[in-house]
Amino acid sequence: MAVVGRAALILALITSLFGIGASLYGARQGRRDWVDAGRRSVYALVAILTVAIAVLEIAFISNDFAYNTVANNSSLTTPLVYRAAAMWGSQEGSLLLWVWLLSIWSSLAVFLTRNRLREVVPYAVAVLLGFGTFFTSLLVFFATPFAQTSPAPLNGVGLDPLLRNPAMIIHPPMLYSGYTFFTIPFAFAVGALITRRVDAEWIGVARRFALASWLFLGIGVLLGARWAYYEIGWGGYWGWDPVENAALMPWLISTAFLHSIMIQEKRGMLKIWNASLVLGASTLAIFGTFLVRSGVLQSIHAFGASTLGVPFVSLIALMAGGSIYLVVSRRDVLRSEHRLDSLFSREAAFMLNNIVLVGLCFVIFWGTIFPLISEAVTGTTSSVGPPWFDRYTVPLALVLVLLSGIGPVIPWRRATLANARRNFALPLGVAVAMLIASYTVVPISSSTPTVILFCAVAFVFGSVGQEFWRGWRVRRATSSDSPAAALVSMVRRNQRRYGGYIVHLGIATLFIGVAASATFQHTHYVNLARGQSDTVGGFTFTNERPTAAIVADPSGTGALLTLGVLLRVSRDGHYVTTEHPTAEYYPDASGGEGPVGSLIGGDAVSELSLDSSWRRDISAAINAVPLQLDLQRAINLANKTVTPKLLAQDPTLPYILLAYIAHNYIVHPPAAPLKLASSPLVMWLWLGALIVLFGGIIAIWPPPGAVRGRVRARYLARVARELGRA
Amino acid sequence: MTDVLGVLLIAALFAFVVWFVGAPLRRPSAATERPSDARRALEAAKEAKYAEIRDAELDYRTGKLSDEDFRVIDRQLRAEAVEILHALDALR
């Protein structure tokens, strides 16, 4: 079956190349049939790549270790759902996933524009298929997923236990969907620039696709943050890791685009800027894809050096160079129709928002590639850590939150003192109330940046709340809807606007969680013997007793031994909760640790015990590796006991000895190496993320057709009146 | 056995792709056709203009446009909408 997979990839490459040729030929000669053939190539690509990915997935699920990829990433003891997910744990498998998702989203884009932008689409299709060609070439020539070894090994190495987490099932596909989706606005921007059709039609399409990319990538990033939060040593929900940064940068740029495109729609300004943003965001997305797999930068995600560096850098250079050329050569159609009237206007606020976002992106970019720069400049590789990032991103983020409150209520063109008073009074009042509360009721006054942020967030809530209130009042006045129906219909008639406002609320909420948890968290690393206690942030953790389980596999991931400790948590003498962190130990397929040691010689995974409430997160985790070292003497002794002769008599002997070691752990537990933490308001981060998601979905949801029809007819009538027709 | 099956699968896939992608090229009326985008572009511009008119009105009602600014903008947008309607009529 591997030959089917290989042939499918070659067929995919040929189809992509054909599609590029057909689209370009059809565009130049005006031949609709060739253009359609080009479009159909995109659809065909989905079918072909689905066959390829199915072959690989079946190999994984059926444990076909003849495939090198399967043997390197899965094993007989890897649970089914993680066997399926293991496919994208490898370079080749993840590339295949990438190009498969690319083909699906490209098909969607081609389908949605089947009756529009007829001049632009052929070029967009050519660009999309160009990406397809690139990635399928990588798969065919550099990193084939279908390489086989004969004779096939009996077992595989197994999926890294750290990846046996539900997040592994959803985070990579979601993140890849975000990255691949960015190729679509890029393709349509290139097509629009080539054909000089940068008009209202293109704006509508570009905006929609940019919003979808923004949404997908945002979800991918947030899922990654949540996963990192749960793993010890991963830097919490955000560690300024190069790969985290690489996913954030295109997201920031597309956020900027989503705002400044509004200025282009309303005032015909910033055309060059917007085109550059779209092209830049997509180039950064490809850069992010490159960074994860290149080994160029040290990172938790940096999966070692790879041979794909040169092709990727070439692609990025081509994208960047091509974008610059297109924008410069088409600057005549990108001329601004109007100019900025006043610095106190919505246009100016949006421009400032863009500058801050691009500035943030620059800071993050600089910090991320700094090791490469320092090497080039000084000869030594140096890197900057989270404190450097925080120093520059925190003030910028504060300004951003503040702007997200100013934007919705500041007037267009120019703000006068009169309407400033009308629009800003309430939000400012709410902010001042929060300021007072910070020094009286809410215990955050020890950190000025946090106080400023909380006031900015209050401002945002005030201004967005005011917008909803006023819009609702208008709707009530102009329709016969009930109060509740008016709210719904108001949002439905202006999904972009109110969806965007909800996103602002979500971001503000998210930042409350970030500020509070980053500033006021307490973390202790302690060794607690049985009966000992430690107090963290007011919460007292007491080691009550140890727990152990053999071959029980409570989390369904294939762990052989699970050691844990029960911690009683109390505050001021009152019982709060019980935490049960565990360390899970997996077998090592190579057998190099001795008969007993190999049963738990594979990677260890520390399972976080988390108690979340709206006010705080209390968590406990075991440092799994030091704990295993504490058992080393017992393991060495057990290894020596299991002679080959005894093993031949009773193959279950290692397990019996392991059980004895576990029993010994219960009876004579070592001091548990623990990470204890209490962080306020972390839940607000996730809540904010959900609100952002909700707002984004509202903004992107197709508006109700009936409403559009009614409104269109009404305006048609009014405009017709002015024309003097009946 | 699996190899034969594999080869058959590949052949079927290849045939499907060729048939599917080539279908437009086999159409009898595959004449030279310069796509008429003008109408579609105007329709899009018209929709966008109507959305702007509505948006401006909502902005005015919620206090983000002064009376004078709104009158100016509203008049201008409607004039632009009328122009687009003229152009659409001319195409018919």
Added chain:
Amino acid sequence: MNPARKRQVRLIVSLTLALALGGGLIYTSFSAADPALTPTQLLTKAKPGVSYELTGTVVAGSVHHLGDGVLDFRLADRAGGGSSVPVSYTGAVPDPFRVGRELIVTVNKSGEGFVGQPNSMITKCPSKYVAAPNPKST
């Protein structure tokens, strides 16, 4: 000032501001960065009082978990050969920590050995994104 001149002034002011901020950013990054060294380089170049980012592989038999919670181990050059460096480390130990695996830890020179900054250890996911080599057979 007429509008055109106003716009020109705005542009110049903003560009100057951007350049100044950017320049400040770039300048501070060089002083705030920790140099990355291999164990061999560290032994020759390390000065007390300066933080270094040490990258290396964990040497077999060198790992000890001491009673007071300190983890002692030695790191050798990734490329093999060269000397190894003793490190004393406290804090979070990422789960993938293993003999023979690569890790990064921020250290300061202390006497003849090196003290790892608490919670500064990063291990890399065991290399999966390379061209698939032939797997070990059991």
